[in-house]
Amino acid sequence: MSIDTSTKHIYRKRLGVIWLSVEIALVSSTIFGFNAIFEILSKGHIYDSYCIISNETNVTINSNESCDEQQKKYQEAVALGLIFYNLPTVLVGICIDLFGIRSVKLISIIFHVIGWLSLGFAQPGQDHLIFIHTVFTAFSGSCTMVTTYASSAYFSRSRAFISTIFTGAGIISGIWFAIFQILIDNNKISLRQICFIWASFGVLLLISSFLFLDWKFPFLNLSYQFDTKQDEITTRNPESSETINNEKKWYKRIYKRLGIWKYLTSPLYIMIVLFLSTLFITTDLLAITWYPMNYDLYNHDASLGNVHQTTKYTNAFNFSILSGIFICPAAGYFLDFRAHQNRKQKILNILILQILTWLLCIIICLVCMFISTKSIIPLIILSCFTRSILSSGPQAIVVTYFPTRYIGTLTGIMWTMVGVLTFVQYGLVPLTTDISKLWRAWLIVLILVLIVIIHLFQILRLYIEEKRNTQADKEKVDEKEKNIEQSFNEIIITRL
CATH class of the missing domain: 1.20.1250.20 (MFS general substrate transporter like domains)
Incomplete structure (x- = not known):
């Protein structure tokens, strides 16, 4: 017995929600918890040179309280990562609308892998790799977050519910570095091993890109597209695509408030x-x-x-x-x-x-x-x-x-x-x-x-x-039905 195509699409979409929720929970917002491993980085002698009392004595201080400059370098790495998490999202969003979700997701995979491998190979003499980690993983996480949010457009009635599932899953990813700290302190695993594991999650991102996301290129497309039924309820007077296309000059679109403007x-x-x-x-x-x-x-x-x-x-x-x-x-x-x-x-x-x-x-x-x-x-x-x-x-x-x-x-x-x-x-x-x-x-x-x-x-x-518009529309419908009924009665009387 064959399964209806629309039913198969529903199952695939729901599987996509689960898969993408796991992804966003693993990789999207890890930058927000990075400060949890400052002590681990210090023990690994990352930027340890900033803990030297003076160049003459060349004595290294072991007390964390005396390594303020070292801590500042870690904080600068986090601050830079947070900048690259929030600010570029406007470019990410524009690219999604121009080229499709899958295109942006594939780019984020490259940044994700490089970011986690850079932290895994960070050691004294290559301290700058933690900056590469925070910048690359923050940008990758931002791409993962926005692309996942945009994928909720495959649904109609449950779009808000789906998007908040993704939001809740994304919030979780901020605790991973705190968990890493506990595991490392108890000698369960090393930071380098964790980094290699998280870099391997790029395979999950790659699979989901082709199974559950689409792009604007005419090959390897999904068998279903964005559900636009929600727009019929949302927009009382929707604009036609012809109106937008007729105004080709970008400045005309702005002052006439056409398209996205x-x-x-x-x-x-x-x-x-x-x-x-x-x-x-x-x-x-x-x-x-x-x-x-x-x-x-x-x-x-x-x-x-x-x-x-x-x-x-x-x-x-x-x-x-x-x-x-x-x-x-x-x-x-x-x-x-x-x-x-x-x-x-x-x-x-x-x-x-x-x-x-x-x-x-x-x-x-x-x-x-x-x-x-x-x-x-x-x-x-x-x-x-x-x-x-x-x-x-x-x-x-x-x-x-x-x-x-x-x-x-x-x-x-x-x-x-x-x-x-x-x-x-x-x-x-x-x-x-x-x-x-x-x-x-x-x-x-x-x-x-x-x-x-x-x-x-x-x-x-x-x-x-x-509420007023709804009431007015209802009155118009009632008036129209009343006129139709009156016309029908007049026809019946005439025939009789």
Whole structure:
């Protein structure tokens, strides 16, 4: 008995979701956990020359506290990696829309393999290889993230849910270096062996590129394409491709807001980017200040008598991101709830989720302004929900609310702008050196969070307008049916 072609496509798409989720969980955001192996790099004598007291005595210091310059080199490597994770996503998104997802994924595989092999071969005299690792793996992870998000366009009704599954899986990849540290400290495996294992995952990326992703070239294509049914609900007045093609001059497309420029200049898209970027400062600042904040609370208070609390709660904070694998899909499921029925329901779901995210960020700011030992566990719980919903919500909105053919570019530009705007947090770092005055930094963040309430009013306005339009459309349909019925009755009477 043969299986229907559409059924086979469904099974293949679902297998692709599982496969791509595993991939993104393994390789997409490892750069965010790289600081966990600073101690391992130090023991491996990477940039060990920066621990020399003076050139005259040529004495090497073993104390980590005396190797500040060495630690700065590690931090510079991470900072460079984070730049290459966020900023190039705009180019990644444009390439996806121009050449297809598979094309970008194949390029990312090369960067992935080179990045992990460079860390595996890093040793004294070749210290610069850690910079190659952070840059190459960050760029590869960024490509993996954006291409995986874009693949949710193969689905229609469940697109938001699928994209948040990918988001939750991507959040997990930030804990791998912390796990590596535990394994290496217990002599279970070496860093070089781990690097070779992770480099071999390039084979998984290669297989998925041809099994579940497609490109714009006329060979080796998938038997199914992006599902554009979602666009019929999303866009009330869709533009025709002929209108776009008739305006060949790029500057005419910009000022006439044709093609992607219609959505890049959309107030909703602009406010989503600003909303996401501003609220991301909350979670980033919490991560930056978490260790010194806990150290001040527990290690400087003799009455607590527990010097291990700082490490315990820091580990709990780092591993709490595992909850994202459940929270992110829950957010996606909520966004998809009855969203396929009409545009009004879609906007209502977005409004509720954005309000929840906004309130969680306000609570975090208030708790951190009046921090105490009783606040630590609630903060861990709050950060779990905030980081997950904040990462998944706006991404799900982009893949469901805007046209399918522009998902790659819109996603890339959004995350690039997030990377640019969240540099604000570095200006707040000097305000966090004195924990007793930490409230000043959080007060500034709170003010920024309160300002972006404009976005919530914007979505509320869209919901009210759509509700009116829906009611007007219903009245037109009722009037049309009434006229048809009246005409039919007149015909019957005439014949009689």
